[in-house]
Amino acid sequence: MQPYTLKREKRRSILIQVTEAGVEVRAPLRSTLAQIEALLTQKQAWILRRRAQLAAVFSEIPLVTYDPGGLVPVMGRSLALRLDKAGRVAVRIEGEEMVVVGPKLGPDRVRAHLKAWYIVQAEAIFEDRVALYLPQIGRPYRDIQIKTLKRRWGSCTLKGELTFNWTLMMAPLWVLDYVVIHELCHLKVMNHSVSFWREVGKISPEYKKAVQWLKHYGPALKLP
Ligand SMILES: [Zn+2]
Structure with missing residues (x-):
């Protein structure tokens, strides 16, 4: 056993x-x-x-280790972590590297800086992607929130409040887009009925691939 x-x-x-x-x-x-x-x-x-x-x-998709050279997944890419202890706190992508700058870069701090970076990026990306697909939905939404969700990728309330999990920033864009489309379709159909999936399929004909991707790789989308 x-x-x-x-x-x-x-x-x-x-x-x-x-x-x-x-x-x-x-x-x-x-x-x-x-x-x-x-x-x-x-x-x-x-x-x-x-x-x-x-x-x-x-x-x-290895879990981030917070050591120099460790791989950091960003929208389907794997960037190598570089730690730079000389300078004010900053996180940025340089070529194939994810550079974290700041004093005392122990694992906890690197994790916190990376998480903050993912969330700021997610706020911009999700707003962009919602704006991209919204015309095909033709319904308004109220706002977008980026959160840490334990067991979900996103949600949509009756009032049109959209929530997305920032860890989707670690997935390829086409997977992130599927989650955006999924939640936007809830503005029209508030359940997971056949007609809901028909709406999803109209905008994302290959959505089943994304569902499969998340089922398979979902456990790797996190900062340990
Ligand atoms: Zn749903």
Whole structure:
């Protein structure tokens, strides 16, 4: 059996989660180890498959390490991190490098600077992309917010408030565009019915590829 970490919590059933960090089991307070391990044995093939899948994903889009030379994904490109300790705080792309400037560039600071940079970029890019596709929707929206979303790429409320996850800045533009189109289509259809997907398909005929991409590579879109 795969090694796993166990979390006991108030819940009804045993949940197995496989991430790049390993296998985590979240189990109801009263479940027994025998029950947990029986489920792990039963799911063994799936766990191994999922681990192999994730290993493949992270070999293509490695997690940022914050060390010089570490790869930083930006809109489908992989930039090499360069740390420059001489100067005021700044983050910029120079050729194939992502340059972070500032004093005391430990991992936490580099992470914070990169995250702030992604968010500022995301504010501009999402506004641009919404403006690009909005004429095809023909409905107004209220505002755009960029946030850290745990399990979603974006959302759209009945009032027309659009929210996007800044980590999409790590994905290629055509994937980011799909999320923009998806949320904009919610201005017309507020659910995921056949007619909703028809609207998405009108603007993005290959949206299924983007859905697949996010399903596959989504776990890699984050700053550890
Ligand atoms: Zn949706």
